[in-house]
Amino acid sequence: MLYQALYVPEGGQPFPRDIIKIPEISRYAEGWGKRGDTGFVALDESNHLIGAVWIRLLTGENKGYGYVDDATPELSIAVTPEYRGLGVGTKLITHLLEQTENRFGAISLSVSSDNPAVRLYHRIGFEVAASGDSLTMVKRMNAESDD
Numbered sequence: 001m002l003y004q005a006l007y008v009p010e011g012g013q014p015f016p017r018d019i020i021k022i023p024e025i026s027r028y029a030e031g032w033g034k035r036g037d038t039g040f041v042a043l044d045e046s047n048h049l050i051g052a053v054w055i056r057l058l059t060g061e062n063k064g065y066g067y068v069d070d071a072t073p074e075l076s077i078a079v080t081p082e083y084r085g086l087g088v089g090t091k092l093i094t095h096l097l098e099q100t101e102n103r104f105g106a107i108s109l110s111v112s113s114d115n116p117a118v119r120l121y122h123r124i125g126f127e128v129a130a131s132g133d134s135l136t137m138v139k140r141m142n143a144e145s146d147d
């Protein structure tokens, strides 16, 4: 799922498979189960994995591309190619936000500015907090951070 979460523009070269081992990428999933780690998977009717969404606090030397502050976890999401555009990603994020709204003041993410997913994030209420080749987007939640 971490590999599937890497955006490749239409017609672009896929990343080498072991790119997920470099620290900038692996830090989003390595040693899963740390305090604050929260995620959900989507399964098809045969129980095959077709998507996942997860959040993790990445702070200090471990900051991610979408770092905002030490209390704001970063969101990652992927849906397998054959299931994209069918509403799975929307369901996953909506569920994650419902389940975590009382735990965090905000959730952030980093997305290439040319990724169609920017539209999805806007629809769900993420706002652009910083922009360049990539956008940092933030969704404010009801709760104050518990950290």
Ligand SMILES: CC(C)(COP(=O)(O)OP(=O)(O)OC[C@H]1O[C@@H](n2cnc3c(N)ncnc32)[C@H](O)[C@@H]1OP(=O)(O)O)[C@@H](O)C(=O)NCCC(=O)NCCS
Residues within 6 Å of the ligand: 004, 005, 006, 007, 008, 077, 078, 079, 080, 083, 084, 085, 086, 087, 088, 089, 090, 091, 109, 110, 111, 112, 115, 116, 117, 118, 119, 120, 121
């Ligand atoms: C982004 C992603 C998780 C969305 O899940 P999804 O199930 O396809 O999304 P939904 O069907 O619920 O919503 C459709 C929206 O997803 C986005 N989307 C659809 N196909 C996409 C694709 N191939 N790549 C990226 N985003 C896509 C668009 O914003 C679309 O909205 P639109 O109809 O207004 O264009 C999924 O498409 C994906 O895994 N893409 C590749 C990896 C990626 O870009 N991950 C996010 C990195 S920040």
